Amino acid sequence: MIESILDNNLITFLILLVSVGALVGLFIGLSVFLGPKRTSKVKDSPFECGWIVTTDAWRPFPIKYYLVAILFIIFDVEVAFLYPWAVSFGNLGMAGFISMMVFLAILFVGLYYAIKKRVLDWR
Amino acid sequence: MSVKVKTLDDLTLPPPGADSPLSTQEYFINMGPQHPATHGVLRLLLRLDGENVREVIPVLGYIHRGIEKIGENSSYRQTIHLVDRLDYLSALMNNWVVSMVVERAAGIETNDRIEYIRTIMAELQRLQSHTLWWGVIGMDLGAFTPFLYGFRDREYATDIFEETIGARLTMNYIQPGGLMNDIHPNFVKRTKEFLEYLKPKIDEYDELVSGNAIIQKRLVNIGILSAEDAISFGTTGPVLRASGVPYDLRKIEPYGVYGKVEFDVAVGQAGDSWDRYIVRVMEMRESVKIIEQLIDNIPEGDYMTVKVAKAIKPPEGRYYGHLETARGVIGCFIVSDGKDKPYRFHLRTPNFNNLWCLTKIAKGWKIADLVAIASSLDIVIPDIDR
Amino acid sequence: MTAFSSFLFNYLNGVTANVYEPVSVATRAAEVWAHEPWLAIGWLALGMAVMLGFLVVIGMGLIYGERKIAGHFQCRLGPMRVGWHGLLQVIADTLKLLVKEDVVPAKADKVLHVLAPVLAIMATLLALAIVPATPWFQLIDVNIGVIYVTAVGSIGVLGVLIGGWSSNNKWSLLGAMRAGAQIISYEVSATLALLIIVLFAGSLQLSTIVESQADGWWIWRSHLAGIVAFFTFLIASTAELNRTPFDLPEGESELTAGFHTEYSGMRFAFFFLAEFINMFVASAIAATLFLGGWMPFQIAGLDGFNAVMQAIPPGVWFAVKTGGLIFLLMWFRWTFPRLRIDQLMGLEWKFLLPVGFVNLLFAAVLILMGWYFAPIPA
Numbered sequence: 057m058i059e060s061i062l063d064n065n066l067i068t069f070l071i072l073l074v075s076v077g078a079l080v081g082l083f084i085g086l087s088v089f090l091g092p093k094r095t096s097k098v099k100d101s102p103f104e105c106g107w108i109v110t111t112d113a114w115r116p117f118p119i120k121y122y123l124v125a126i127l128f129i130i131f132d133v134e135v136a137f138l139y140p141w142a143v144s145f146g147n148l149g150m151a152g153f154i155s156m157m158v159f160l161a162i163l164f165v166g167l168y169y170a171i172k173k174r175v176l177d178w179r
Numbered sequence: 180m181s182v183k184v185k186t187l188d189d190l191t192l193p194p195p196g197a198d199s200p201l202s203t204q205e206y207f208i209n210m211g212p213q214h215p216a217t218h219g220v221l222r223l224l225l226r227l228d229g230e231n232v233r234e235v236i237p238v239l240g241y242i243h244r245g246i247e248k249i250g251e252n253s254s255y256r257q258t259i260h261l262v263d264r265l266d267y268l269s270a271l272m273n274n275w276v277v278s279m280v281v282e283r284a285a286g287i288e289t290n291d292r293i294e295y296i297r298t299i300m301a302e303l304q305r306l307q308s309h310t311l312w313w314g315v316i317g318m319d320l321g322a323f324t325p326f327l328y329g330f331r332d333r334e335y336a337t338d339i340f341e342e343t344i345g346a347r348l349t350m351n352y353i354q355p356g357g358l359m360n361d362i363h364p365n366f367v368k369r370t371k372e373f374l375e376y377l378k379p380k381i382d383e384y385d386e387l388v389s390g391n392a393i394i395q396k397r398l399v400n401i402g403i404l405s406a407e408d409a410i411s412f413g414t415t416g417p418v419l420r421a422s423g424v425p426y427d428l429r430k431i432e433p434y435g436v437y438g439k440v441e442f443d444v445a446v447g448q449a450g451d452s453w454d455r456y457i458v459r460v461m462e463m464r465e466s467v468k469i470i471e472q473l474i475d476n477i478p479e480g481d482y483m484t485v486k487v488a489k490a491i492k493p494p495e496g497r498y499y500g501h502l503e504t505a506r507g508v509i510g511c512f513i514v515s516d517g518k519d520k521p522y523r524f525h526l527r528t529p530n531f532n533n534l535w536c537l538t539k540i541a542k543g544w545k546i547a548d549l550v551a552i553a554s555s556l557d558i559v560i561p562d563i564d565r
Numbered sequence: 566m567t568a569f570s571s572f573l574f575n576y577l578n579g580v581t582a583n584v585y586e587p588v589s590v591a592t593r594a595a596e597v598w599a600h601e602p603w604l605a606i607g608w609l610a611l612g613m614a615v616m617l618g619f620l621v622v623i624g625m626g627l628i629y630g631e632r633k634i635a636g637h638f639q640c641r642l643g644p645m646r647v648g649w650h651g652l653l654q655v656i657a658d659t660l661k662l663l664v665k666e667d668v669v670p671a672k673a674d675k676v677l678h679v680l681a682p683v684l685a686i687m688a689t690l691l692a693l694a695i696v697p698a699t700p701w702f703q704l705i706d707v708n709i710g711v712i713y714v715t716a717v718g719s720i721g722v723l724g725v726l727i728g729g730w731s732s733n734n735k736w737s738l739l740g741a742m743r744a745g746a747q748i749i750s751y752e753v754s755a756t757l758a759l760l761i762i763v764l765f766a767g768s769l770q771l772s773t774i775v776e777s778q779a780d781g782w783w784i785w786r787s788h789l790a791g792i793v794a795f796f797t798f799l800i801a802s803t804a805e806l807n808r809t810p811f812d813l814p815e816g817e818s819e820l821t822a823g824f825h826t827e828y829s830g831m832r833f834a835f836f837f838l839a840e841f842i843n844m845f846v847a848s849a850i851a852a853t854l855f856l857g858g859w860m861p862f863q864i865a866g867l868d869g870f871n872a873v874m875q876a877i878p879p880g881v882w883f884a885v886k887t888g889g890l891i892f893l894l895m896w897f898r899w900t901f902p903r904l905r906i907d908q909l910m911g912l913e914w915k916f917l918l919p920v921g922f923v924n925l926l927f928a929a930v931l932i933l934m935g936w937y938f939a940p941i942p943a
Binding site (some may be wrong): 156 | 830922
Binding site (some may be wrong): 194 | 635638639640641735736739742743809811812815816817818819820821899900901902903904905906907908
């Protein structure tokens with residue numbers, strides 16, 4: 057039982073996670089402990105090239121970045137579909153090839169549509 | 180009729196409806212006074228839509244030293260020591276323009292040796308300035324290596340200056356009636372060595388930066404300044420010539436010994452950032468050509484035609500002179516009331532006008548383009564604020 | 566075509582069977598757990614210690630290497646003062662960063678501001694664990710290795726995004742938005758490029774993929790598909806690493822310092838270190854998948870040459886391949902200027918992505934028709 061868990065690398069991964077976290081925490085703790093703490097109003101204000109901050113940074117941001125993220129979601133999910141297909145491609149043969157090509161073709165039409173809709177036109 | 184003058188506060192008011200959470204995406208951001216791309220303490224107030232620049236408002240005054248006012252309280256010789264702090268990359272040209280006007284006003288004659296040396300020094304200074312600019316435009320576009328290459332090559336010219344003049348950046352060498360001192364015995368030899376060194380380096384510049392596909396993507400057809408706009412903004416120097424206007428005082432109103440040398444005026448066509456870039460690279464080659472024609476022919480003579488101890492007192496009147504620095508036309512206007520200090524001392528500096536065309540040509544481009552365009556204008560901030 | 570490819574195959578890839586049996590540390594621990602639990606714990610502790618040591622060495626070595634290489638590219642010497650040829654410079658810098666004040670801006674989202682660099686560095690360190698450096702040392706060897714790398718690696722972008730957003734600084738926010746758009750876009754291309762190799766190797770496990778290259782590296786064996794995928798991966802991972810010519814999120818001449826404008830001291834160092842270790846991971850993954858990992862370079866027919874190559878330990882092979890790729894990335898950085906955000910997006914969505922898909926199609930046809938250089942492992 058425990059062997060199989062170990063062999064699945066889960067335990068090792070968890071141990072690694074903990075030890076890496078401990079290392080990072082140690083360094084941050086050390087720097088907090090060793091570093092000075094001298095605050096002032098000007099020092100703690102956001103850096104805007106030495107000028108008084110005019111507008112808050114947390115405001116609605118242009119949608120272009122969001123559209124890119126949406127495009128990414130579509131294509132990343134598609135790549136996630138491709139992985140199991142790629143692993144077992146040797147067994148799938150022609151049928152697997154054709155079905156995936158149809159899938160890709162549909163996605164490609166989508167990409168073409170997005171480009172034509174000027175999603176990537178950052179004007 | 181009263182005119183409503185827009186103040187900075189009016190311009191930076193949030194656009195209507197900005198307080199509603201979803202209505203607007205535009206925001207203001209200060210680029211400078213402490214920003215790597217403004218090359219000094221220039222503040223550009225940007226109105227941005229995401230990355231797109233909607234408006235550029237340059238705000239000046241962070242390095243104002245009142246040089247013109249100090250000049251009115253200094254003798255004509257003392258003024259020389261102020262103007263090299265304007266455009267510190269064209270210090271000798273700034274010296275020269277004041278000397279030129281004072282000489283014209285006071286009727287001081289110079290000899291051929293002085294004019295030869297002045298011209299060579301000015302062209303060396305132009306090379307020094309352009310090599311530095313070439314490095315800086317590389318850095319502004321994200322390539323750090325050209326910056327150090329530019330500085331490496333500039334160092335040779337700086338060493339030559341140091342040997343003769345004693346200073347490396349804010350040099351005072353040209354003064355009314357001649358030069359501060361004669362050239363160093365090594366000057367001719369080292370200048371020739373420098374030219375031989377620099378010629379292949381300019382080809383290297385072309386290989387490293389000019390021929391780079393990313394550089395071309397970032398400069399070609401970006402920030403187009405039409406010839407009409409360039410003229411109406413009052414831009415001069417490489418910025419104006421890149422827009423296709425062959426206006427170069429060295430050719431049009433030859434001063435020094437520019438009338439005796441052969442050189443071409445580098446002219447661009449489209450007026451985009453790329454043209455401003457390539458015009459300066461071409462100018463480097465032309466400067467090398469000019470110095471080569473002069474360096475072996477410096478005539479014998481005194482380096483000074485008047486006594487330094489004697490105060491210069493030009494007759495009453497208004498005097499103006501101008502010449503071509505590495506960045507454009509610097510003009511010097513002096514009103515004399517017959518005393519040893521100018522009644523009014525005014526300078527027309529190229530960078531002020533060159534900067535202002537940024538408000539038009541950077542509009543609609545990205546922040547990254549704004550940086551590239553500003554860099555291609557090659558502005559030096561102390562020259563704007565004076 | 567067949568004659569040509571068989572010539573190429575014979576020339577480049579006739580490789581003798583490899584003699585190493587890769588075993589991950591986790592597997593070793595599992596094997597001995599039943600009868601000697603302490604030995605298993607010892608294996609794990611050793612693994613962790615080596616991992617963390619490895620980490621420090623890579624981080625410091627890469628920072629030192631970058632500064633030296635940059636120096637020599639730029640006609641200067643780089644660090645020279647601290648230690649012999651500046652060898653101790655990085656240690657001095659680390660100590661300096663350690664005793665620097667850790668500034669958290671007053672208006673920032675403090676929890677996220679502290680969390681961001683931790684996320685960035687943790688993701689990187691976890692990705693490092695799966696790199697098959699040598700047959701006898703790979704900390705964890707999961708059967709979904711390639712997915713693990715992309716999954717863990719993409720936590721890093723969260724760190725950058727959160728860091729930029731939580732600073733409440735407009736420059737940081739712009740940098741973070743650029744980072745978000747850029748890293749996720751290029752992730753698609755990077756994953757697609759890795760997919761080509763998965764398609765050929767028929768496995769997601771990194772050790773299996775390395776073993777599958779005993780008969781020749783995938784970059785040669787897959788006709789053009791491997792080469793195209795390799796270059797796609799190189800470009801895409803440079804973009805994912807935020808390195809020049811894709812260093813827009815930092816873009817110091819545009820955004821002052823980009824997403825880490827508001828970071829100081831150790832937490833700034835974490836972002837910095839994460840970038841360098843990410844560079845190592847990306848190079849190591851490229852070396853593993855495309856260049857045969859720790860497999861030696863072999864040429865069919867030259868037995869003497871092959872014997873010499875096999876005598877070189879696999880760890881050295883891995884280090885040389887990874888180091889070469891890291892040098893390439895550094896070369897990029899100190900030569901190229903920066904792209905603009907729309908040009909960057911255009912390059913990915915209008916060029917790299919279609920190329921990646923066509924390449925995938927090509928690779929699938931190759932496998933379907935059996936036009937590859939060597940049999941694909943079942």
